[in-house]
Amino acid sequence: xxxxxxxxxxxxxxxxxxxxxxxxxxxxxxxxxxxxxxxxxxxxxxxxxxxxxxxxxxxxxxxxxxxxxxxxxxxxxxxxxxxxxxxxxxxxxxxxxxxxxxxxxxxxxxxxxxxxxxxxxxxxx
Numbered sequence: 001x002x003x004x005x006x007x008x009x010x011x012x013x014x015x016x017x018x019x020x021x022x023x024x025x026x027x028x029x030x031x032x033x034x035x036x037x038x039x040x041x042x043x044x045x046x047x048x049x050x051x052x053x054x055x056x057x058x059x060x061x062x063x064x065x066x067x068x069x070x071x072x073x074x075x076x077x078x079x080x081x082x083x084x085x086x087x088x089x090x091x092x093x094x095x096x097x098x099x100x101x102x103x104x105x106x107x108x109x110x111x112x113x114x115x116x117x118x119x120x121x122x123x124x125x
Contacts, residue, residue, distance in 0.1 A: 003076075010076040018079055023067045027086035029054040031067065037091040052088035061090070068092045 003011060012018070023029065031050035033039075039050075051059045054067035070087045071078060074096070087095060 007076060012077075012079055015079070018084070019069045022069050022081070022084050023054065023086045026081070027067070029067060030086075031065075031088040031091055032086045033088070033091040033095070037087065037095040038097075039091060039094050050088060050091055052090070054088075058088065058090060065089070070095055 003015075026032075031052045033050040034048045037050075052065045052067075054065055056065055057063070058065045065088045067086050068089055070085045070092050072083050072085055072095075075083070
């Protein structure tokens, strides 16, 4: 997944090399998800690992697979191999769905607080 500009400082300078190593050396270009993303449909025929490969059509959707690296604990500073997984974009988005919902709610609340509060202030006299 693309790194948001406001989070770039949380990644080490060698992140591109780490990401490449996880996706292509360790995972050999194939999604490493074994079902923990919550998408059981992509884990077929007794093979517990997702069938999606980088650059190929995605299972079920046919869209081109982009292999990404997920931080399993959602902490970009933690780049230990045990905390990183090469995931297709579908598994990555499903794995992060609760984290994204929490972040979205927090961002929305902050936006409302910043923009709505002035509407209800007493006018200055």
